[in-house]
Amino acid sequence: MPLISLADRTVDESILDQRAPSVGALFRQRVEATPDTPAYLYFTGDSTELTTLTWRETDAIVTEWAAGLIALGVQLEDRVAIASTTRVEWILADLAIICAGGATTTVYPTTIAEDVAYILTDSGSSIVFAENAEQVAKLQAVRSEIPGVQHVINLTGEGSEDGWVITTDELAAKGREWLSATPDLVTSRVDQLGPESLAVVIYTSGTTGRPKGVRLVQDSVVYEGAVIEAMGTLGKDDLQFLWLPLSHVFGKMLVATGLQIGFPTAVDGRVEKIVDHMAVIKPTFMAGPPRIFEKARGRVALMFAQEKGLKKKLIDWALSVGGEMRDVLARGEQPSAVLARKHGIADKLVLQKVQERFGGRVRFMISGSAPLNADVARWFGSVGLLVQEGYGLTETSSGTTVNTPEHGSYQYGSVGWPMPGTEVRIAEEDGEILVRGPGVMRGYHNNPEATAEVLDEDGWFHTGDIGRIDERGYLFVTDRKKDLFKTSGGKYIAPAEIEARFKGMCPFVSQFLVHGAGHNYATALVTLDPDAITMWAATEGLAGKSYSEIVSSPQARALVQGYVDQLNASLNRWETIKKFTILEKDLTIEEGDLTPSMKLRRRAVTEKHLSEIEAMYAEGS
Template identity: 45%
Template sequence: MTITGDLNAQIPTPQANVAQMFVNRVKTSPDTVAFWQPTDPGWKKYTWRDLDQQVRSYTAGLISLGVIDNDRVAIASNTRYEWMVADFAILLTGAATTTVYPTTGIEDAAHIISDSGSIVIFAENQEQVDKYLSIKSRTPRVKNIVVFDGAGDGDFVITLEELGRRGKRLLESSPNVVNDHIARISGDTLATLIYTSGTTGKPKGVELMHKGFTYQAASIESLGVLTAQDVQLLWLPLAHSFGKVLSVLHLQIGFQTAIDGRVPKIVENLGDVKPTFMAAVPRIFEKVHAKVTADVAHEGGAKAKIFNWAFKVGTKAALSGDLDSGKKSPAYKIAEKLVFHKLHARFGGNIRYFISGAAALSTEINTWFAAANLKILEGWGLTESGPATAMSRPWETAIGYVGDPFPGTQVKLAADGELLIKSPALMRGYHNLPEENAKAFDADGWLYTGDIGEIDAKGRIKITDRKRDVVKTSSGKFVAPTTIEVKFKAVTQIASHILVVAANRNFVSALIALDPEGLTAFAERNKLAGGYDQLRENPSVLAQLQSEIDALNAGLNQWEQVKQFRVLPKDLSIEADELTPSLKVRRSRVMQKYQDLVDGIYSESAKTA
């Protein structure tokens, strides 16, 4: 049994709780910028002192509504400045934040609010207000809805401004009320309930404690990866555990955060903010890679030759470790001047590195970014693990690995290849689900992850697949669909998602969704007419997909190769419940929806056999 990581690693002493982290950061950095809020046009900046005044008024406002220690308060909103302020306000009361995606459907929303026992809901806008008013009879514990953008009704639904006014009145009569609440919070107090978007059954509430977040913040800070001089562009869903840990890291280190969850604005915001780091999910990197390589391939000629030469030089420099040690050959400096500086400019020009998480990143795409000296630190973890478990380090190139465990965390490899985790950040358990808790941990307190992986001689972790996703064909061969799907992302220019089908089948097939932007660009370059419906059946589009499948198959074993594919009638989306908010495919739901397409592949094959 292989174990990596050190539970007794030396890290800064974690702070008592997240509320105390907030207090200490305000005290240490009162007049430095904490947040940037988009104002269209431009950005409004808030110092930690500004933030403190807002948060304390909202905290007191919640107390005036009857929120007490260990209550739950929900936030149903996209990522925005008000989300962060509301979260801090909740935590300072001693209550816990229940995170809800704004795209969550009625049934799941009713379950989450009811199961969590949330008594107040922060709602982003009237659409969210209407959703929760429609389930009011099913969530009787809810006392009030507080709306970010909207008028409210002055009674059950109040505005954020009204919450602040109520809080200020309470502070005038009881100036120590917020401090009294903070003083009662311990590391064992529940901080957050995050409901996992399971593919079967109802979402399960993961209970994450204050001490888990303060440990993660101290552990990550000990690596020296980030400093108070950094600037973050934060767009990830704050309802996701990845976004949540970034918020406490912000408190620990004190860097600036520009916050805007509107995905279509990412490129524009990069130019405005010029961040030094940004966390993202793999789909963002895949889209950049596909667009740039497709544009260059279409232009061809001398430009394509220079581009390809530059990346050949860059790949050698990255994989040799030269870029890690600051060595740049004369050839690399030319490549930098001719090609790579343009790519850096796309991201604002100041990026030191990216952090990728929430799903697997293609090694080919990671290598491509590394060649341009745009390092991607790949992380790994689960909501149940806190979530931060491991991350590759910026001082070494270890493409294909998610790095070493964070100091204070251990990961072990079980006999069947599953990775297990032991860490101070692990969840307390699933909310109201004692039977599920018994299944989540082994007898010694190690968390089962469901991830299959490897640990190398240096203690670095590689994720190879999900345990439940490894399937067997009808001929008895094992196939890892996720691994094949990640590889495809590095060769496609026009697809957004691929689902590999192999379980109990006599050959491997795939369903492919086209990326609307990539498809439009392909159509313009090749002078093709029509929208998605027409183009998905166009011979030129199908020929392009076949060439991409051929490139994929060239690197696969014979029994893993995709023999046939079908194009889905539309791209996958969060709104259709086909993607999670972190842009991962809900495999079982998509397969159920398009089962006829899959069956058609194999029935047609049987007829021609």
């Protein structure tokens, strides 16, 4: 089995060797090291100005909340849930849970009441932090089904008359009372935590079936932050913009990285305000799923395409020069004097204007949770914005492999090399990616059978993903093992690879879902991005039409057909898309089509649109 080598990567191994024994200890070390530097920045209400919490101020809140949790009965490794969107209070609650000795159970705020009851019961959570009245009402509706939940803490609203729901002010007051009697109450709890103490139970978003609770220990979380510092990718002068769901493992590990390195994090989960907020925050790095980068690229590319004459020629020239510079740097080479001069002009006249849409200070962005098409990544590279693609799962504490921004260590289309201390290999029998290292989960909560299916006796986690390793040691993920399907002609098709390729070609697409199992040809369900297609419609005599009218028009059909033809020219004959259907509505998280991290729920979408799929295979269709 091929094993990825780390021989060419410079790593400060002392950081990994001396990492903190727990997240609580890591937080305490950060507060002691840089008490008066910014920790978290956030918007209050509809304000466009940022409020700042220093590490000292964060510690004061966290200590009182942690003591309050202890007063409510939280013991070592007891589970305390958080049901909230991404906001600074989520982080404060999570740190308080850890410092009380507990373990966080994550609950997506979009989760339906029935599944919330299941997660709280399965995890054994005794307390829930709820974001607002909406989340409290959801818990009230299933109260009889969650008898183990003793208290709900409303992060932004009021308590209840019976005391089941309390406010954060009441929690802090309980904490101050207990701290006055036992000043070292929280410190002693943190001291009792060790590397193998449970830190978090993260329930997989469940693209199929009931979610499983992934048990990650303190060392798994600490390792993720320590390994980023050891690699030298980020420093204390960086500024993170964190909008990802904190119930997702990726977001949680980015918080741990901030604790380790000490850079400030601007926190706001309102996806519709990402672009506006980047101009205010001016981050140096940001992470997101591929859809965010596809959408941003599509919007800017469409604006460029609408320019005419000399301005259009200038844009095309600048992007071409940017592409040359991107490729030179990716090879680890220095640009020639001529290229450097041309790039300076291109950057000043065109490329910087794109960079300014992202705040103007971005060093790199990180893409994860699903495959990012290499052409999308290359486009960002050509405008001077490196999208650093990585790979990982909830079961591996997110970061497993990553491309790094250093010259000569980036391979477009790959997900990079493994994190130092983590091993990755490819199973010879079926090409499955296997992972072993500190980030690998200790098992699924209350589910030893499922654990045994994916964790072997040698500690290798079987990811369920298919991949390959090239001659330089870069990992490429080609598809999910369970998503591969065979046509009636006996040929295997990897749908995710085709879907990502189409998204890289078509700036108007939102989702592209390939089918064909058991049939003699492949088909696709297509949705178009509302913003991009509305802008396009204005140039096609369709201004003022509704989304459904635009996407069902002959013009839109011809537009998509052109890109499908382009896609088919790059595929093997048996992979080509013979028919497609444009859906009248885009896929959404709210309707259960996508996970909260914007990953496609393939089975759910297939079942919902089975009639459209069957129609593409009907005789004579």
